[in-house]
Amino acid sequence: MSDYLLILVSTILVNNFVLVQFLGLCPFMGVSNKLETAIGMSAATTFVLTLASVCSYLVYAYLLIPLELEYLRTISFIMVIAVVVGFTEMAIRKTSPLLYRVLGIFLPLITTNCAVLGVALLNIKRDNSFVESILYGFGAAVGFSLVMVMFAAMRERITVADVPKPFQGSAISMITAGLMSLAFLGFTGLVSI
Amino acid sequence: MSSILIAILLLASLAIIFGAILGFAAVRFKVEGNPIVDQIDNLLPQTQCGQCSYPGCKPYAEAIAGGEKINKCPPGGESTIIALADLLGVEPEPLDAEHGAEKDLPMVAIIREEECIGCTKCIQACPIDAIMGAAKQMHTVIADECTGCDLCVEPCPVDCIDMVPIETTLQSWHWDKPKDSIAATEKEAI
Numbered sequence: 001m002s003d004y005l006l007i008l009v010s011t012i013l014v015n016n017f018v019l020v021q022f023l024g025l026c027p028f029m030g031v032s033n034k035l036e037t038a039i040g041m042s043a044a045t046t047f048v049l050t051l052a053s054v055c056s057y058l059v060y061a062y063l064l065i066p067l068e069l070e071y072l073r074t075i076s077f078i079m080v081i082a083v084v085v086g087f088t089e090m091a092i093r094k095t096s097p098l099l100y101r102v103l104g105i106f107l108p109l110i111t112t113n114c115a116v117l118g119v120a121l122l123n124i125k126r127d128n129s130f131v132e133s134i135l136y137g138f139g140a141a142v143g144f145s146l147v148m149v150m151f152a153a154m155r156e157r158i159t160v161a162d163v164p165k166p167f168q169g170s171a172i173s174m175i176t177a178g179l180m181s182l183a184f185l186g187f188t189g190l191v192s193i
Numbered sequence: 194m195s196s197i198l199i200a201i202l203l204l205a206s207l208a209i210i211f212g213a214i215l216g217f218a219a220v221r222f223k224v225e226g227n228p229i230v231d232q233i234d235n236l237l238p239q240t241q242c243g244q245c246s247y248p249g250c251k252p253y254a255e256a257i258a259g260g261e262k263i264n265k266c267p268p269g270g271e272s273t274i275i276a277l278a279d280l281l282g283v284e285p286e287p288l289d290a291e292h293g294a295e296k297d298l299p300m301v302a303i304i305r306e307e308e309c310i311g312c313t314k315c316i317q318a319c320p321i322d323a324i325m326g327a328a329k330q331m332h333t334v335i336a337d338e339c340t341g342c343d344l345c346v347e348p349c350p351v352d353c354i355d356m357v358p359i360e361t362t363l364q365s366w367h368w369d370k371p372k373d374s375i376a377a378t379e380k381e382a383i
Contacts (some may be wrong), residue, residue: 063203063207067199067203068196069196069199069200069203072200072203072204075204076203076204076207079204079207079208079211080207080211083211083214083215086215086218087214087215087218090215090218090219090222091218091222093222093224094221094222094223094224095222159313159328160312160313160328162329
């Protein structure tokens, strides 16, 4: 049980996907202008990452390993993730228009995100079991959501702050992201896994 | 050699299966847009002002199709309510005062520029991006784009936005539009 807790703490704080492993930087920079969109993106990412780690684990364990085709993992994961997300998007659209309005536009965006593929591949690299894979994916997504929401909140303040001219716009955002990353490095050594 | 064949076969069969799943989903989960929503949306004034408490005209149109009251659109006013009542076959109701009053004249927002402190709050409030400006810079309204929806007046911390009626100039003056009854009979004749 404590192993599972350790995985969660490790992925959320210590090995945070965005700020420590530098995966999923594009939505981190691109969709963090407003807090609302950041929250929508985070929800969609949480959903997709968890789902993707489950499906890619199943494909790897029950198709690729028995056939000794481990080297095909990247291409088959891309395919699996794209299909699962596409399918879920259609199903959500039909069954729950409300949920579709919250997640809808973000779902296709997140499909090709490096964090999603990264989670699937890291699961294999770390020899995670099925439950561990789910937790690893979920933890990564929660960590992503955490920094995404914090960063969006900061950027909303920065837009009205008096920033020196050379640093305005993207520059100050990059610096902010760098400082956040430094802060998260402080968690190193909190748990060893 | 055979391992390559297996690999190709596996990828091909995966692709075919996934394609079949997606194709099935596209048919099974097809969402038919409600045609009445589009018709309602056409009647609404498309100011996207949100005074009806929905985020725009299309969501309000969807809500009306779902049974929402038709009298929540101040920019559309009485004529829109009558048109909606006509389309939906319900009794027209007076405009719901809770959502604002209909204006007799088309209005436009004007920023008193010397008082503007450049806080960007009105820019964020404007549903159609008709306000230009940047933080700590003076803002101004693009009069041609402004729909007169009032939404920027409330957030302004220094109250420097006025709603003024659009003045009739030599360019914008026109004869009175034909009465509704004439237009209606013409439509019937066609």
